[in-house]
Amino acid sequence: MTEPHNAGGATTGPEGPDAPLHRRGIKSYVIRAGRMTQAQSRGLEDVWPRLGLTLADGRQDLDSLFGRQAPRVVEIGFGMGNSLIEQAETHPDTDFIGIEVHAPGVGKLLDEADKRGLTNLRVYREDALAVLEQCLPEGSIDTLQLFFPDPWPKKKHHKRRIVQPAFVELIRTRLKPGGTFHLATDWQAYAEWMAEILDASPGYTNTAPAESAPYVPRPEFRPLTKFEARGERLGHGVWDLIYARSR
Template sequence: MRLADLLKRTKPEGEATETETDAGAPRGLASHIRSFVRRRGHITDAQLNALETLLPKVLLPYAPQVTDFSQGFGREAPLVLEIGFGMGETTAKIASDRPHDNFLGVEVFQAGAGALAKRIDTLGLTNVRIIQHDAVEVVRDMIAPDSLAGVHVYFPDPWPKKRHHKRRLIQPAFVSLLASRIAPGGYLHCATDWEHYADQMLEVLSGEPLLENTAGTGFAERPGWRPQTKFETRGLRLGHGVWDVLFRRR
């Protein structure tokens, strides 16, 4: 069956295709509330073509075991994890600017995976790979302790309604897991345009004993490696704030 036919079989808008929790998971964070809900969304012909022809070239399969990512990249290099890369604009720009690092992008949405695969092909990038799977399970199962050079979590779903805050990705248990996977001296960099979520990020990361705030006790300046997106530029022009939280692994 072609991918186009599979996409037509997805559930209707608003109906999750995965359960909310993972009650049967084998290791730490055995039961977690997912920070995403899969929905049927629009996919352009270009994205669909990229999914069918380009994505397989850069896609790494999820596996419930620690993975040697140097094999997937074909080289040894510092590994940076990006969780939820959206349409891949930022990922591609950073990877292009930092060719000596490997970038592992984790995203569940088809349109985003197709868009990034197309950017990788257009720019001729060789240092980006994609996993389409729940990020919590990827970090928990596939990534070895003390192995990541950095982690990027840029503009995750803010789940603005109070009753949905439990779905936010940046929670103490997950940050503790992330910190354990970052090598000493590595970094965890989060950014959001929702002030309340920014405060939560700062509080949660500050409470993790393996991490220290590179900005003292507050928010950080946007580091040079994170490009300012068109969406962010528009928001700033309209007076919306953007907050960066940058911590280092002790």
């Protein structure tokens, strides 16, 4: 995604272990108020009926949704959408689903997708956990992307981090066998948190080479955002992790 520390669009938190994750009460995001531009409003009003999806649409048949069989990538928390647009345009043979709760970002992405004539992109403006639980079939995703989620750096807020054991397990069930969960963060402490949780989660294998484990070098297929490029110039680190579903 294109903005640092986006919400991720998901809820986590305490409740009974059998409760749906999206009802557990503690949100990993905060809805930020923002003025809508004309282009963003156009995206939400004119393009949404064609590319937008809701929870009310229910469980998706992704082949029917896109009208073909193709690799499927889901990105949670795409911010203003520049990275996701670039991926969809660069990889026309892959289908992309973006999930974001912030209206300006959703509107901007839809407007840009329409201007570029993209047909391999769909968008949810919903809580990500609800989408995963209710709308995306098990074993249907080739790659799940979570780029620069809010790190909630204060210890008292760690419970708000989207990367939690139950979330990681939910992702695993939606990935195809061999499918990958790709995470990136510019907070080293959060990178360590992510690696610790995923390493302890059954059914995942870290794909990092031994010399850089648990992290992978930034893959060329992940677009470099303006925020990230600025951080690199200032000497800030970015950590990528890619785990594959092993069972």
